[in-house]
Amino acid sequence: MSWISDTFAGIKRNIQLDGDVRRLQQAVEKMDALTRDHEKRLTRVETLIDVAQAVGRLPAR
Amino acid sequence: MRTHRIEVLVSKSEKERIEREAALLGASTSEYVRKAAALLDAEDIVGMEDVRSLLPELNAALIRIHDNLVAAAEHSERNQLEIERMRTPEYREEVRRSVVEDEAAVNAMISLLGLTRPEQVSANGKVRSSSHVNETPAPWNDDNPPNGDKSE
Numbered sequence: 707m708s709w710i711s712d713t714f715a716g717i718k719r720n721i722q723l724d725g726d727v728r729r730l731q732q733a734v735e736k737m738d739a740l741t742r743d744h745e746k747r748l749t750r751v752e753t754l755i756d757v758a759q760a761v762g763r764l765p766a767r
Numbered sequence: 768m769r770t771h772r773i774e775v776l777v778s779k780s781e782k783e784r785i786e787r788e789a790a791l792l793g794a795s796t797s798e799y800v801r802k803a804a805a806l807l808d809a810e811d812i813v814g815m816e817d818v819r820s821l822l823p824e825l826n827a828a829l830i831r832i833h834d835n836l837v838a839a840a841e842h843s844e845r846n847q848l849e850i851e852r853m854r855t856p857e858y859r860e861e862v863r864r865s866v867v868e869d870e871a872a873v874n875a876m877i878s879l880l881g882l883t884r885p886e887q888v889s890a891n892g893k894v895r896s897s898s899h900v901n902e903t904p905a906p907w908n909d910d911n912p913p914n915g916d917k918s919e
Binding site: 708709710711713714717718720721723724727728730731734735738741742745746749750753754755756757758759761762763 | 807808810811814815817818821822824825828829831832835836838839842843846849850853854858859862863866867872873876877879880882883884
């Protein structure tokens with residue numbers, strides 16, 4: 707394969723990379739949203755446990 | 768040993784350009800032409816036009832790749848800052864206020880943790896009956912038979 711053919715193939719791979727990077731960016735944004743949502747839920751559950759422990763107490767045996 | 772000659776007709780401007788390029792390389796015109804000819808075969812010359820035609824698309828793709836990578840990095844950094852904000856005492860307090868107002872959720876968590884609200888606890892520390900079965904049962908024995916049967 708001549709160097710021009712190699713160059714041509716390299717350019718085509720770079721152009722295809724554009725689509726892959728776009729997909730990666732969309733995946734990162736979705737993952738960010740999921741992480742943020744998990745953090746919110748976790749904080750709420752932790753706080754709920756704290757509040758429940760502060761309000762309630764173990765039943766007498 | 769170079770003993771053969773190829774005579775090539777070129778225009779005045781082509782000759783000037785070839786001589787200029789050769790001078791830039793510090794080579795003679797003959798040496799430059801030999802090197803240039805050796806560098807490319809017929810397939811290369813045909814393929815060069817394909818490469819040239821793809822260059823605008825490549826440049827546009829590289830700009831998009833760069834923009835998308837920067838956008839992804841910036842989005843991730845903003846997300847990280849937002850998560851850090853969610854870990855501050857101020858945000859926790861905000862959530863706490865919201866949780867305290869959600870009595871149903873607090874009661875569900877109290878029940879889930881096996882805890883009891885203070886208003887369900889009587890003065891002697893025993894749990895009062897409520898809609899939930901959470902009183903402390905006494906063990907069954909002769910003094911406390913099942914179904915309250917004390918006929919014996």
